[in-house]
Amino acid sequence: MGECGRNLRAVLRGYRLAPALAIAPKLPWVRVVINSPTIVWLRQDLRLADQPAFAAAVKRGATIIPIFIWDPTGEGDWAPGGASQWWLNKSLLNLGKEIEHRGGRLVLRRGDSQAELDALLVETGAGAVYWCRRYEPGVIERDGQIKHELRERGIDCESFNGGLLHEPHTITNKQGRPFQVFTPYWRHCLSLDKTAVAEGAPAQWPAPAQWPDSVELADLSLTPKRDWADAFDAHHEPGEIGASKCLITFLDRAVDDYVDQRNIPSKVGTSRLSPHLHFGEISPRQIWAATEKLGAEKGTFPSSNGARVFLSEVGWREFAHHLLFHFRNTPTQPLRQEFERFPWREDADGELLKAWQRGQTGYPIVDAGMRELWATGWMHNRVRMVVASFLVKHLRLPWQHGAEWFWNTLVDADLAANTLGWQWSAGCGADAAPYFRVFAPVLQGLKFDTEGTYVRRWVPEVADLPDKYLHAPWDAPAEVLGRAKVALGETYPRPIVDHKAARNAALAAYQKLRESRP
DNA sequence: TTTTGAGTTGTTCGA
DNA sequence: GTCGAACAACTCAAA
Numbered sequence: 001m002g003e004c005g006r007n008l009r010a011v012l013r014g015y016r017l018a019p020a021l022a023i024a025p026k027l028p029w030v031r032v033v034i035n036s037p038t039i040v041w042l043r044q045d046l047r048l049a050d051q052p053a054f055a056a057a058v059k060r061g062a063t064i065i066p067i068f069i070w071d072p073t074g075e076g077d078w079a080p081g082g083a084s085q086w087w088l089n090k091s092l093l094n095l096g097k098e099i100e101h102r103g104g105r106l107v108l109r110r111g112d113s114q115a116e117l118d119a120l121l122v123e124t125g126a127g128a129v130y131w132c133r134r135y136e137p138g139v140i141e142r143d144g145q146i147k148h149e150l151r152e153r154g155i156d157c158e159s160f161n162g163g164l165l166h167e168p169h170t171i172t173n174k175q176g177r178p179f180q181v182f183t184p185y186w187r188h189c190l191s192l193d194k195t196a197v198a199e200g201a202p203a204q205w206p207a208p209a210q211w212p213d214s215v216e217l218a219d220l221s222l223t224p225k226r227d228w229a230d231a232f233d234a235h236h237e238p239g240e241i242g243a244s245k246c247l248i249t250f251l252d253r254a255v256d257d258y259v260d261q262r263n264i265p266s267k268v269g270t271s272r273l274s275p276h277l278h279f280g281e282i283s284p285r286q287i288w289a290a291t292e293k294l295g296a297e298k299g300t301f302p303s304s305n306g307a308r309v310f311l312s313e314v315g316w317r318e319f320a321h322h323l324l325f326h327f328r329n330t331p332t333q334p335l336r337q338e339f340e341r342f343p344w345r346e347d348a349d350g351e352l353l354k355a356w357q358r359g360q361t362g363y364p365i366v367d368a369g370m371r372e373l374w375a376t377g378w379m380h381n382r383v384r385m386v387v388a389s390f391l392v393k394h395l396r397l398p399w400q401h402g403a404e405w406f407w408n409t410l411v412d413a414d415l416a417a418n419t420l421g422w423q424w425s426a427g428c429g430a431d432a433a434p435y436f437r438v439f440a441p442v443l444q445g446l447k448f449d450t451e452g453t454y455v456r457r458w459v460p461e462v463a464d465l466p467d468k469y470l471h472a473p474w475d476a477p478a479e480v481l482g483r484a485k486v487a488l489g490e491t492y493p494r495p496i497v498d499h500k501a502a503r504n505a506a507l508a509a510y511q512k513l514r515e516s517r518p
Numbered sequence: 519t520t521t522t523g524a525g526t527t528g529t530t531c532g533a
Numbered sequence: 534g535t536c537g538a539a540c541a542a543c544t545c546a547a548a
Contacts, residue, residue, distance in 0.1 A: 174545080389528095
């Protein structure tokens with residue numbers, strides 16, 4: 001069916017078309033300038049550079065209307081959590097400012113995505129809708145329906161790869177199946193052609209004569225009701241500019257020592273790009289290009305281990321998307337099905353979970369991590385592994401509980417990464433930690449927070465303990481505790497589980513799982 | 519086609 | 534005190 005036929009059907013469905021389009025329909029054999037505006041639907045690609053949806057809109061040559069629709073119920077079971085909403089609010093604020101600097105406007109709407117797009121098409125007479133793809137199962141389904149609907153109505157509707165080096169559907173192993181082990185996956189990706197950085201939004205905005213209605217940012221109610229997130233400001237700078245600063249600082253100061261320093265939670269040894277990447281304020285393509293460029297200038301690329309290991313972390317993000325795309329039930333179900341029968345511990349009143357969430361387990365490194373998370377919306381990756389292992393193995397509580405808490409409290413909460421991380425920790429996912437790998441909280445503390453800087457910062461109750469006992473206050477003699485003004489069970493909890501006993505119970509539970517295999 | 523070796527992040531035990 | 538081995542099972546690719 002030609003454009004005219006589709007336009008006709010659109011009219012029959014009750015949609016008013018742009019006059020320009022109705023008068024000069026785009027026919028395959030006639031080159032016609034399409035004057036109807038292009039809607040660029042922004043989602044998790046909140047940036048103006050390396051933005052293929054904007055690039056395509058520029059190429060189309062009409063006015064551009066960038067929109068964001070707040071549609072939490074349209075995200076399946078995974079509406080953005082509180083911390084993510086805090087970030088999103090700031091990110092949208094900054095993106096709106098950037099667009100305004102260029103003479104444009106960011107149109108904000110709330111409600112059902114399809115309904116809002118429909119309304120915007122009517123209001124603006126737009127003839128095209130472009131967006132960058134997302135990979136969450138619920139979102140894939142929704143977007144597919146929307147694309148189908150719009151195309152049925154003769155709207156030029158296209159989606160693009162804005163957030164990955166290689167999209168999941170383009171990667172398979174030699175048997176044509178999805179990879180389940182990281183190393184061969186990443187080797188394969190590295191053998192492929194590099195993905196080039198795309199063009200972005202125009203410097204001078206081709207603004208429509210009339211902008212469609214927009215709600216105020218505050219109307220999206222993205223700021224938490226309680227004052228929980230007020231302190232986040234001190235730790236993060238959401239937005240495209242913040243993302244660039246973050247990358248430049250990291251490449252400038254930290255990438256060369258990344259291999260060692262990334263494990264020290266008291267230091268800024270990691271890139272801290274995760275929330276920026278999640279919201280698409282920066283793309284992995286830009287990160288790749290910048291890492292290569294600055295490394296080449298310094299003469300450290302490709303020879304530097306730091307850069308290589310850093311880029312392989314970007315690879316883990318890719319791998320997470322690969323797995324989520326190909327194994328769509330993994331946000332709630334273990335990839336390895338036998339883990340459905342794992343004998344989790346009863347926690348009827350939820351006291352164990354609560355103690356973990358609040359950083360009251362009695363293990364300082366665990367509590368420090370959980371409190372950093374609550375206070376800043378972020379937690380150092382080394383500590384994420386420690387607290388995850390603690391929840392799943394020491395407390396033997398379902399990894400899904402941890403995933404849910406992280407989902408609500410992390411500013412970088414990302415369905416793909418969160419799912420991979422938790423399944424990896426629980427040992428039930430792809431390329432997972434072996435069952436016998438039970439992180440010992442005291443050892444991890446001593447190894448990666450030797451001076452105790454991190455624990456003292458987040459668990460001030462024990463700050464006056466000498467290094468020797470900081471990570472295991474219960475081992476300290478009474479007089480040492482007294483001098484440090486620590487009263488176990490009063491000022492700071494006794495350990496809620498005994499490490500050795502908990503470790504053995506976890507190993508026994510995994511043993512049981514093996515034996516009960518059908 | 520079959521076999522083989524290697525695989526993000528650890529801990530404990532015993533020599 | 535240090536060091537290597539053992540702790541599954543499975544995926545993937547190279548031989």
